[in-house]
Amino acid sequence: MTEPLGIYIHIPFCVRKCRYCDFLSFSAPDSLKEAYAEALCREIRAAAELYQRPVDTVFIGGGTPSVLPYSVFRSMIDALREAFRILPDAEVTVEMNPGAGWSAEELNDLLGGTDRSGYGAPAVSRISLGLQSVHDDELKRLGRIHDFRTFLNTYEKLRAAGASDINFDLMFGIPGQTGERWRETLRTAVSLAPEHLSAYSLILEEGTPFFEEWKKGTLLLPDEESERNMAYEAAEYLGNAGYHRYEISNYSRPGHASRHNIRYWQRKEYYGAGIGAASFLGHTRWKNTSEMKKYLAVWGGETERTGPECMDACREDTEHLTKKQEMEEFMFLGLRMTEGISAAAFEEEFGVPLREEYGPVLEKYLGEKMLGEKDGRIYLTDRGTDVSNVIMSGFLHDD
Numbered sequence: 300m301t302e303p304l305g306i307y308i309h310i311p312f313c314v315r316k317c318r319y320c321d322f323l324s325f326s327a328p329d330s331l332k333e334a335y336a337e338a339l340c341r342e343i344r345a346a347a348e349l350y351q352r353p354v355d356t357v358f359i360g361g362g363t364p365s366v367l368p369y370s371v372f373r374s375m376i377d378a379l380r381e382a383f384r385i386l387p388d389a390e391v392t393v394e395m396n397p398g399a400g401w402s403a404e405e406l407n408d409l410l411g412g413t414d415r416s417g418y419g420a421p422a423v424s425r426i427s428l429g430l431q432s433v434h435d436d437e438l439k440r441l442g443r444i445h446d447f448r449t450f451l452n453t454y455e456k457l458r459a460a461g462a463s464d465i466n467f468d469l470m471f472g473i474p475g476q477t478g479e480r481w482r483e484t485l486r487t488a489v490s491l492a493p494e495h496l497s498a499y500s501l502i503l504e505e506g507t508p509f510f511e512e513w514k515k516g517t518l519l520l521p522d523e524e525s526e527r528n529m530a531y532e533a534a535e536y537l538g539n540a541g542y543h544r545y546e547i548s549n550y551s552r553p554g555h556a557s558r559h560n561i562r563y564w565q566r567k568e569y570y571g572a573g574i575g576a577a578s579f580l581g582h583t584r585w586k587n588t589s590e591m592k593k594y595l596a597v598w599g600g601e602t603e604r605t606g607p608e609c610m611d612a613c614r615e616d617t618e619h620l621t622k623k624q625e626m627e628e629f630m631f632l633g634l635r636m637t638e639g640i641s642a643a644a645f646e647e648e649f650g651v652p653l654r655e656e657y658g659p660v661l662e663k664y665l666g667e668k669m670l671g672e673k674d675g676r677i678y679l680t681d682r683g684t685d686v687s688n689v690i691m692s693g694f695l696h697d698d
Contacts, residue, residue: 302352302567303353303354303355304352304354304355304568304569304570305355305356305357305358305567305570306343306346306354306356306358306571306572307357307358307360307559307569307571307572307577308339308360308364308571308576309323309360309362309571309573309575309576310359310360310361310362310363310364310367310573311324311327311335311361311362311573311591312325312327312335312361312362312366312367313325313326313361313396313399314366314398315442316442317441317443318441318508318509319441319442319501319502319503319507320442320504320507321504321505321507322361322362323362323575323589324361324362331591332368333368333371334595335573335574335591336367336371336374336375338597338599339375339572339598340374340375341598341606341609342572342573342609342610343375343379343382343383343572344378344382345605345606345607345609346382346383346572346610347382347383348606349607349610350570350580352383352384353386354383354384355386355388355390356389356558356559356562356569357385357389357559358559358560359391359392359394360392362394363394363396363399364393364394364395365399365400369402369408369409373408373409373422376409376423377422380422389424390424390464390557390558391422391424391425392423392425392559393425393426394429395426395428395429395453395457396428396443396444396445397428397430397444397445397449397450397453397454398444398445398449398453399444399445400456403456403459403460406457406460406462407461409422409460410423410426410457410462411460425464425466426457426465427465427466427468428450428454428465428467428468429443429468430450430467430469430488431443431468431469431473432447432469432470432480432484433447433450433483433484433487434447434480434483435447437473437475437476440473440474440475442508454491463494464494464495465493465494465495466494466495466497467488467491467493467496467497469484469485469488469496469497469533470498470499470500471498471499471500471501471521471526471533472501472520472521472526473501473521474509474518474519474520475519476521477521477525478529481529481533485532485533485537486536489536489540494552494555495552495555495556496537496549496551497549497550498530498533498537498548498550499548500526500529500530501520530685533550534681537550543556544637545637546561546564546635546637547635547637547679547684561636564632564633564636565632565636566579568580571586571587574594575587575589582619582620583618583620584616584617584618584620585614585616585618586616587613587615588613588615594613597609597613598613623696626645626649626694627694629645629648629649630657630691631691631694634677634679634687634691636678637678638676639671639678639679640676640677640678641675641676642654642675642677643675653677657694660694661677663693664683664690668680669682669683669686669690670690671683
């Protein structure tokens with residue numbers, strides 16, 4: 300049986316860029332959004348013709364996909380379903396930001412079942428909603444376009460339209476944030492009963508306004524111990540509220556873990572469409588050009604190149620992974636998940652026992668209680684999660 304494929308679609312448009320964001324995103328007129336969506340549809344059709352595989356997860360991210368005019372977005376979804384065989388139980392996720400969304404009628408069309416799609420399922424099955432904080436002053440500090448009331452209005456519209464699988468993104472380590480304010484964000488988020496919660500710490504990325512403030516010494520962040528305590532409190536509170544922590548930063552109700560994101564951590568194959576989108580197929584990773592002008596020239600309506608030729612022209616940073624690199628990925632991606640990695644799966648994939656390849660580093664961190672072992676699986680302990688980057692770096696091979 301052909302292994303299903305995952306699809307990621309990048310929509311780079313935002314109302315405005317948040318102060319911490321280094322994603323490939325920017326504001327744009329509707330004319331550019333429409334031209335981009337048309338180019339995306341051409342790439343999607345070409346990818347479907349080339350790979351001819353069923354699809355069981357789709358993630359449409361950004362940027363803010365919901366800043367596209369709804370008719371443009373809907374035509375892109377329809378093109379995707381017409382090109383690929385999207386399985387009936389596929390998880391189809393769209394990222395949204397409050398204050399940059401569609402009308403109640405449009406949401407009903409997107410989430411309300413088979414009245415228009417004809418695919419036996421809603422066009423979209425899962426929504427990831429950017430909340431970050433329930434405090435308006437923190438949202439303003441982050442550069443978000445919404446306040447908490449706008450978030451609630453968006454959430455209520457989604458539920459009324461039939462959304463039954465919703466994620467909230469939450470952020471801790473925000474400038475000026477206290478432990479009590481973080482706890483209030485957690486309590487309020489849980490009271491709204493989303494099916495999934497992602498709790499991320501603020502990361503300072505070079506080139507962002509926050510990074511420049513930090514260099515000048517004007518960005519007042521919680522100290523390291525306070526931020527670590529916020530992570531502990533999230534894990535404890537969400538766990539007690541019935542959310543299973545299945546990955547370092549992700550929590551879900553039973554049956555609502557993000558299948559698409561699990562695909563990344565388990566190194567399953569996916570195709571990325573759109574500018575800057577990454578792909579992983581076979582033993583190769585690559586990404587598309589990040590330049591809009593080049594992308595539109597490659598996939599524009601006047602091109603005489605074939606689909607595969609366009610893909611090659613659009614592709615950058617191609618990396619053919621060695622066996623050692625794939626072993627490294629198996630470890631540092633798999634250890635992000637709380638269930639950890641399977642020693643049997645490692646040996647089956649690479650033909651060598653896990654301990655033969657990584658014995659010294661495993662024994663070091665098992666002895667220090669940074670890693671645990673149970674039923675043939677190796678996983679990060681709570682102590683290990685605190686310093687996960689250090690531990691994962693231990694599984695990188697020396698050149």
